[in-house]
Amino acid sequence: MTAEFKTVFRTPWFEIRTVDPGEEPSGTTEPYYVVVRPSGVIAFVLDREGAVVLVEQYRPPLGRVTLEMPAGSVDAGETLETAVAREVLEETGLVCEHWHLIAPCRLALQREDVVDHFFVGLGAHEAEGFQRTERGTVQFLPRSELLDLVKSHRFDQTAALGGLYVAEKLFGIDLLTADLACIQSAMATSAGGDPGN
Template sequence: MSSLEEKTVKTEHIFSGRIIQVQVDEVELPNGKTSTRELVKHPGAVAVIAITDDNKLVMVEQYRKPLEKVIVEIPAGKLEKGEDPALCARRELEEETGYDCESLELVSSFYTSPGFADEIIHVYVAKGLTKKEDAAGLDEDEFVNVLEITLEEALQFMEEQRIFDAKTIFGIQYLQIANLKE
């Protein structure tokens, strides 16, 4: 056991929904005292930096209720239980944008908010995009506008706070670094 590890003494399940579960854990701290931790359990997600042959980013514009505003994001979605992240990335790209891809490469995986949630997101780059005639559609409660924008436009959207979420900013900064290396 690490000298920093907290031992769970008791778990109280507070809420179980379609996407998340919330629990409160009582923990024993490294100094022997106890405290509580409010935790959000999430099945994980994927996000796709989709690049067209003419070097545009395929993005989705959608309303985000927690923010009470419309933002522009890279396509993304929740993993189903036991689902392979790469297959989920292809599925979400098709559902949200109508595109399929020739190549899909994992860029990185990271925890989104490790102070209270266990959500991990796997970020991929998709190239060789092809618009599918018979693409799977959006979920019935999902509404998006598909945009194709340049990297420069994406940077402008960041300044305007139209792009304002971590996974999308990560994707844009990844592309900036990749462009510097070329």
Template sequence: MIGKDPFADENQAFAEKTVETEPIFTGKIISLQRDTVLLPNGKQAYREVVKHPGAVAVMVIQDDKMAVVEQYRKPLERSLVEIPAGKLDEGETPESAAMRELQEETGMKADHVTLVKSFYTSPGFADEIIHLYFADQCTKGEQQPDEDEFLQLQWLTLNEAKAFVEQGKIRDAKTVTAIYVWELYQLTGKLM
């Protein structure tokens, strides 16, 4: 993971000490390792861990609509509708990654983004953390997706977004979270 873990706590009651790490796979986005750990009761166990550099997601609200992109997700063998998102590049701050991903996937340029919350995606086997950002003052431009990225930009009202959740078109945690943060924002004027 890039940067310091914002949730780290030195006093872990059930900490597992890593005795050995066996690299299994290193890819473009993730790596997989098998850790031998010492449990609090003194016994050893194994943990398969997916290492990820971290990611960003951006909820863009303009004219009471949220920007989403539809794209094919190979692990699921189907298309999903999601908020713009992507992984952190080496040495990149989450804020600059959010602004880059926003421009690449939607064509929108933001002068600034506001961090809403950071959260883990699957802490049972992966260290990926997503930093969710908010932007509402953007200028329109041209999409610049990655060479291997095919997506379609859409703008949804809050009711349409919630209907997409009910219909199963939106199923990923970051987008569902963004929709409920948006609803909270409409009701209270606060992001969290």
């Protein structure tokens, strides 16, 4: 049995839908609400020296600025690779020489049926003649500093860390501590020997 969801609230970025009590397969007697939004991309970006690229973002629900990996929605008709490159360019003014899709992930199974896609971008450098469209300050941190933020519970975008875990399990390399040359080699090997993937 498939429940029929009805839209009860709509914005340009997401919708909230509900299913009437008794229609949802679990048999709940309360209305059940879900969030509907486009698929997304999350980017772990390293520059040519191996620093991780993070963006300061003001988050109204938290009432403060956070430090995050670039991320955003996939636009209609856009490939995942185009979406992640666009988001990184808009948020940081950078382009990456190589992109590697690590894994899809679902972040809020109880509220949405959305897949976010975790990418590693290597060789980030400034895009010539590009004017950034977003206001957040871009930071280039040694990866050891990001690791310190994670260990001290000061990195709020913890869901993105799942992508780092998957990368380590798939490729046997810790993206926060490994030498940049080892990361480049592991990513090239994962792409079938073509470092341009």
